[in-house]
Amino acid sequence: MEAFSNYDLLDVITGRKVAEGHKASFCLEDTSCDPGVRRRFACTAHTQGLGPGCYDTYNANIDCQWIDVTDVPPGNYILKVTVNPAMQVQESDFSNNIVKCDIRYTGSYVHARNCRITGS
Structure with a gap:
């Protein structure tokens, strides 16, 4: 399976994707x-x-357990993790497959908080 999970780092204001990763x-x-x-x-x-x-x-x-933030400036972001994005793995409930966390990136470290299951 090419991508079992997608990791998207989103700009907190615009929602635009600034970096991404995935888990094969x-x-x-x-x-x-x-x-x-x-x-x-x-x-x-x-x-x-x-x-x-x-x-x-x-x-x-x-490998593939991270997002490359080399070109991402310090700031506030949202980490969006989507598990089984193409719904290739059978599940009884797909509604809990997306988690979003508030991210503060200082340029040296990342602080995650307020992680929650979302519908999109």
Whole structure:
């Protein structure tokens, strides 16, 4: 799958995209689950998926886990993360696939706050 998640950095005033990234996917599996929830899917067993209450978690140092902000000036932005943007993975509910966070970029670091599930 070419893009399992899209990461868009938007100008807080205009909503214009100023930078972007994406997460390619080759396997979905339950790498961790909420307490009391049993893992159901693992790539090694050739049964891909994400069970309710489980997560496919990646370390930050894996490629395609970031947005290149080299040419982005310091300021306030919105990070928009869209999971399963082309709806290629079957889900019981697509309404919770977009999260937006308020971002303050200083030129040296990023502070995220007010993350919320949105419809668009």
